[in-house]
Amino acid sequence: MIALPAIAGTALLVCGRRADRVAPSTSVTVAVAATALAILNALDRPEVSAPFLTGIPLSLGVDGLSAVMIVTVTAIVTAVLIFAAGDLRPDEPEARFHGLMLMFSAAMLVTVTAQNLLTLLFAWELMGAASYALIGFRWRDEQRAASGTVAFLTTRTADLGMYLAAGAAVAGGSLALTLDTLPTLAEPWRDVVAAGILVAALGKSAQLPFSFWLSRAMAGPSPVSALLHSATMVAAGAYLLLRLEPLLHSTGWAGPATAWIGVLTALALGAVAVCQSDLKQLLAASTCAQVGLMVMAAGAGGVVAGTGHLVAHAITKSLLFLCAGAWLTALGTRNLTGLRGSARAYPVVGVTFTIGALSLAGVPPLALWPTKDAILSAARESSTALYLAAWAAAALGTVYAGRALTLVWTVGRRTTVARPVDPALSDGITARGEVTAATNEIRNHWDEEEVGTRRVNTAQALPLSVLALCAVAAGAAVLPVVHNGFARVLGDSAPTIGWWEPVISGLVAVLAVATVATLIRRRGELSAVPFLTSWLGLESAVDRLVVAPVFTLARGLARFDDQVLDRGVRAAARGALAAADGLDRDAEHSIDRAVRGIGRAAGGVGRLARRPETGLVHQYFAQAVVGIVVLAVVLLVLR
Incomplete structure (x- = not known):
């Protein structure tokens, strides 16, 4: 499961442009095979290890939590790579892109199956390096390259916490660095390990104060954004905190601190999402907010609730980012003004985006509706103040999701301009024989990011439809038999949720989305707040x-x-x-x-x-006589 994407990704990177033709089909085939192997591993629950350092092996294993994660990761990777096969520009190095994506997915698979800190560190490093290369994939654009550098430096700063945790674990006597033994470390080393893990996880998951790097990550291609924000890098921090929930609560302080950082991130970044004029920036800020709810669940002890929300969010957010990518390819813009009416122009993208946005808002019967209630239930059992703050964060989710949904379906107030429409430019925005001021404003934003193709191809549309169906099917988690079964897979007990909670939250979500839509239709766009549009000024x-x-x-x-x-x-x-x-x-x-x-x-x-040497015998005889005489004289003298 891990070796296939790692080897194939390395081979594509080594071959370079010579492998461009076969790169998309190779990567999709490998991803499908890895998904099949992930399902088998989830059923079989294997464990493997290899000696590396004295007493510290490289160790991998599949338990309930990692079984859910490996299937989620490989399935989302497959959908994203199918979309990427039809989304990249013809002149771009496809072998390098698909090779990096496969290496990135292999690193994430190691992360979720790592059994000790040493193995986790290897995967953590490789994931960070691959994300840097993917965000700055179009490196000839200086701004995109700089965005990759800023994201890399920010996450690397937080990653120092992982090294601190590993060093403290060794100092505390855990020579094998096994994750399950960390809660049993002696003080103060246990607290140092918890602090290091918390910092590293907050950085990877773009929680406060590291949230802004996710804004810069939007410089990468749309498939990269979809993968980073759904089931891989950003989810890795939340996964780690859910995995080490016993460690957080063994300290007495790390659990509450984690919960409050998560819910404050959900509130702050939810407000940031409401004010964004760029669709990908809105979705990025909403990712910080939704992951904040998962982090809150880890701090509040709601492992089942947090994991369920992670899976549902992965489906929903990958769908929304791929929809944004399809519109970016077709219209050349991410600006919400330029995307007004785009759902009508491209119905497949419009309908699937609608399903994703309603799921993000927590509208029944879609994926995030039941998982949001499980999160709120975990917060209620922990603290009333935490519960109220989580409800406020969930309400903000309905606002930014409803705003995005309304804007992509409506063109705006029509002020007629007296000149005919060029049918070649209408693209479904308006079928009338006159141009409106709103339509002109929309078209002014087209092609501002790249030259649009004005079409959505089959490779782009297929994963959108599949992910939308998954978002609908995941709503079944509201049924007790489903969420109890999910809890058994994780080896934990299901959270207690009253029948009235999903009913109330569903009604609130529907009313909130309807209210936002009505306000935007009657009064126009919401006023921007510079402090929020700049992501709280965190980057500066x-x-x-x-x-x-x-x-x-x-x-x-x-x-x-x-x-x-x-x-x-x-x-x-x-x-x-x-x-x-x-x-x-x-x-x-x-x-x-x-x-x-x-x-x-x-x-x-x-x-x-x-x-x-004359050759004359008589001369040789004379020489011999002389030699004998000399020798005799020498002997007489020596005597």
Whole structure:
């Protein structure tokens, strides 16, 4: 399940543009196979490990929570990759895109099956690196590349908490770093581990104060946004907190802190979503808000409620982001003014977006309706104040979902302009023989992001229809038999929900959406609040505290590299060359003369040695006599 996407993704990245033709079909096939294997793993619940460090293996396993997650992740990845096959531009490097998407999904699968902190750290790092490359996929655009860098630096800052947690776990005696043993650590190491895990999870899930990086992540292609915001990276932090809920509550302080950070994020980012003029920004802020409810559930002890909301949100948000991507490809805009009436122009996208938006609002009988009530029930059992704050956050969800839904279906107030419509430009926005001022304003926003194709192809429409059906089917979780069965899969007890709670929340959601639609139709758009449209000004604050210092340090290190290290290397090279020249000029010539002198002397001795060899016997006899006489004299002298 993990090796298939990892190996295929690596192969596509290595092959590069040569694999562009086969990349979409390869990635979809691998994703379908991984989904089938995920279902088998969810049924079989295997565990595997391999030795890595002394006493700390790489360990993977499937339990109830990870069984739900692996099926959700692989299914959403499959839908997104099918959409991507028809969404990328023809000139873009498809092998690199699909390779990164498969590597990203493999990292997420390792994350949700990791049994200890060491394995989790590997996956956490790979997921962060792959997300950086995917957000900055169109890196020739400086703004998109910068967005990837800002998102990467922000999440990396929070990731330091994971290293702190691992170090504290070792110091506390948990040498195997097993996740299940963390709640049993001795104080104060247990509290340090909980704090580190909390910071890392909040950063990954874009909770306060890290929320703004999700806004910058919208610079990536639409399939990337759909995957990041639904079942993978942003959900990873919430998953980790749900997984380690026993650790949070063992400290006494981490559980309540987690719950309140989650609900405050849901409130603040819900308000941010209401004020956005960009559809993808609205959906991004709503992701922070909805994940905030999952984080709140983890802090309040509602593991079943939080996990159910995670799955329902993954279906709903992937559907909404893919719809936004289909409109972006067709009309070249993400601006809500430019998208007014687009649901009429493209009915398949319009109907599926409607299902997703109503689900996001908590309207029955769709996916988020029962899971939202389970979340509220968990909050009620924890604290009345927390319950009221969660209700306010849920109400904000109906407002931003209802606003987006109303705008994509309505054109606006019609003020007629006396000139004929070009039928080639109408695209279903208006079929009348006259142009309205509202229609002109809409068209002014077309093609501002990219040149639109004015069509939605089959590869884009297919996953939208499937995800919309899943969003409808997931509403069955309101039935006791369904949510009790889901709780048994997780190995936990189902939350207690009175029959009146889903009835009241459903009526409130319907009335709220209807009220928002009526106000927008009668009075026009809501007034923007700059503080909220700028995501609470968080980016500028974190830029001063994190991003700017990191870049300042990087520039200083670059200057040190150029002016000190580089000069030192060049000076060493020049010194070596000068020494070589000196040796060549002085020592080498002396040695060469000495060698030549020895050679000449040896030659002279050889010539002298050959002179006695005349070939005449009487001369050899005379030489022998002389030699004997000399030897005799020597012997006499020595005696």
